[in-house]
Amino acid sequence: MIIFKKRTDLTAYLKQFSASKSIGFVPTMGALHNGHASLIERATFENDVCVCSIFVNPTQFNDPTDYNKYPQILDADIEFLTHHRLDILFAPSVDEMYPFGLLQMDRYNLAELENKMEGKFRPGHFQAVCHIVHQLLLSVNPHNLYMGEKDFQQIAVIRKLLQLTNSTTKLIPCPTLREESGLAMSSRNKRLSVSARKKAKLLYEILMLIKENQDRDSFKKVRQKAMDILADAGFYTEYITLCIADTLEEEEEFNSNKKQRLLLAAQLEGVRLIDNIAI
Numbered sequence: 001m002i003i004f005k006k007r008t009d010l011t012a013y014l015k016q017f018s019a020s021k022s023i024g025f026v027p028t029m030g031a032l033h034n035g036h037a038s039l040i041e042r043a044t045f046e047n048d049v050c051v052c053s054i055f056v057n058p059t060q061f062n063d064p065t066d067y068n069k070y071p072q073i074l075d076a077d078i079e080f081l082t083h084h085r086l087d088i089l090f091a092p093s094v095d096e097m098y099p100f101g102l103l104q105m106d107r108y109n110l111a112e113l114e115n116k117m118e119g120k121f122r123p124g125h126f127q128a129v130c131h132i133v134h135q136l137l138l139s140v141n142p143h144n145l146y147m148g149e150k151d152f153q154q155i156a157v158i159r160k161l162l163q164l165t166n167s168t169t170k171l172i173p174c175p176t177l178r179e180e181s182g183l184a185m186s187s188r189n190k191r192l193s194v195s196a197r198k199k200a201k202l203l204y205e206i207l208m209l210i211k212e213n214q215d216r217d218s219f220k221k222v223r224q225k226a227m228d229i230l231a232d233a234g235f236y237t238e239y240i241t242l243c244i245a246d247t248l249e250e251e252e253e254f255n256s257n258k259k260q261r262l263l264l265a266a267q268l269e270g271v272r273l274i275d276n277i278a279i
């Protein structure tokens with residue numbers, strides 16, 4: 001595995017591949033787990049060369065505590081990536097990605113996409129995500145970009161970013177990897193106590209419970225029941241939203257004729273967890 005810290009070095013190295021060989025790219029914030037590995041394995045299989053980046057982007061955290069507590073374990077990640085036979089790792093510093101300071105960011109017209117669900121509870125989050133992904137794409141110039149459906153709204157936002165920037169990169173959404181318990185794998189799970197980690201599987205169970213009740217009750221009613229169960233178990237629920245999968249337009253009711261997606265965010269022990277399933 002070759003490790004790059006500087007954008008110019010990475011771009012110069014990748015130039016040799018861009019014409020004749022395909023580059024697959026997996027951007028991450030590190031603290032890697034098997035969910036990340038599934039993206040890397042797919043990108044490696046489907047491309048001539050696979051690039052993974054590790055960069056904990058400070059501007060996309062609304063809460064400084066969340067940023068400071070985000071697990072940063074580069075040495076362990078390098079071991080993990082070596083084991084998974086990654087070709088190229090890009091691990092830049094904050095100064096490298098923000099040479100003109102953290103306030104120097106482009107603005108993207110994401111319209112309604114940035115104000116709902118994650119955007120509503122994390123103002124400015126998706127602008128910062130777009131900024132960093134755009135900068136990473138300029139450095140890597142990949143043919144294929146692999147992102148997890150675990151961050152379902154992020155996929156819609158990045159699809160929009162690719163449109164806005166007339167990018168030729170193809171976005172490839174990948175399914176969510178789960179623990180045996182059903183809990184979606186996430187770097188944030190590392191911050192949960194042993195008992196909270198056991199409890200956190202309730203999020204997936206709740207999504208499944210709502211799905212299973214779609215023919216029996218109204219969405220409003222099942223959602224309220226789900227909120228009550230989560231509150232009783234000690235979760236603080238930010239949202240449980242039903243929407244059209246492609247546009248993320250909010251839906252009031254289940255509709256089996258439409259491709260719908262159910263998304264939620266909830267906090268447990270102050271750790272923010274998200275998950276979603278197809279309905």
Ligand code: AMP
Nearest residue numbers: 028029030035147148150151176177185
């Ligand atoms: P992160 O390091 O959390 O920013 O995630 C980097 C990429 O890995 C994003 O595209 C995520 O959607 C994806 N990812 C995170 N968790 C999972 C998971 N459990 N299954 C599949 N992909 C994931």
